[in-house]
Amino acid sequence: MGYFAYLIGAVIVFVWSMIVQANLKSKMQKGAQMRAGSGKTANQVVEEMLRAHDVTGITVEHKPGNLTDCYSPKEGKIYLSDTTYGQSSVTAIAVAAHEAGHAVQDHENMLLYEVRQFLAPAAGIASRVGPYIVIAGVLISAYAQNSSSDIGYTIGTIGILVYFVAFLFYLVMLPVERNASNRAFKDMKEFGWVADDQLSFARTALRAAGDTYAVALASSAITLLRLLAIRGSRGGRRR
Numbered sequence: 001m002g003y004f005a006y007l008i009g010a011v012i013v014f015v016w017s018m019i020v021q022a023n024l025k026s027k028m029q030k031g032a033q034m035r036a037g038s039g040k041t042a043n044q045v046v047e048e049m050l051r052a053h054d055v056t057g058i059t060v061e062h063k064p065g066n067l068t069d070c071y072s073p074k075e076g077k078i079y080l081s082d083t084t085y086g087q088s089s090v091t092a093i094a095v096a097a098h099e100a101g102h103a104v105q106d107h108e109n110m111l112l113y114e115v116r117q118f119l120a121p122a123a124g125i126a127s128r129v130g131p132y133i134v135i136a137g138v139l140i141s142a143y144a145q146n147s148s149s150d151i152g153y154t155i156g157t158i159g160i161l162v163y164f165v166a167f168l169f170y171l172v173m174l175p176v177e178r179n180a181s182n183r184a185f186k187d188m189k190e191f192g193w194v195a196d197d198q199l200s201f202a203r204t205a206l207r208a209a210g211d212t213y214a215v216a217l218a219s220s221a222i223t224l225l226r227l228l229a230i231r232g233s234r235g236g237r238r239r
């Protein structure tokens, strides 16, 4: 991927991410104004969903802030944010059911979920360090122009492999997130946590949240292609 193609790709992903963020914000805000038909709170929904799937030993806690909702497998806790914890809005129910969906994935030892958990600790470091290793490889190649060794190329390849861990993480994350939302939607429908006429809205809100992971994957793919170009080919002197 040449620099120009990379720039165009980066701009497209940036604009797309702006659209996705704006859409998500508007959906979440709109859903926060809708009181769920069942009148149940997010906490009750989590408990019912876990019980329905025989998941035990999980506690629900409040995590102050916005978008702080998450399932922590290590702690055995589902954290719910300000707008979710104890709330009865359609957004709160959908978000809570999504997080409970992760707990169910974990409980069922869903393969992709396990892979995501395995990659998660390394992914953050890999995405930061990988590109620097590739650049180091390029610099070494430039200084070693007269040498016949391919050490710069080899280092560049190592950097790409390191970054690939981060790419894999995003690749696995997307279906895992979609699956958690599908589980949430299925149970929302089955147990009637939101009214029938609120269901389709709840689904679009969950989709909007899932789109952010598609953006992250696309962004990571572009970086990966760019790193391949920066490393260049064996013995090549591309810049």
Ligand SMILES: [Zn+2]
Pocket (backbone or CB within 6 Å): 098, 099, 102, 177, 180
């Ligand atoms: Zn999730």
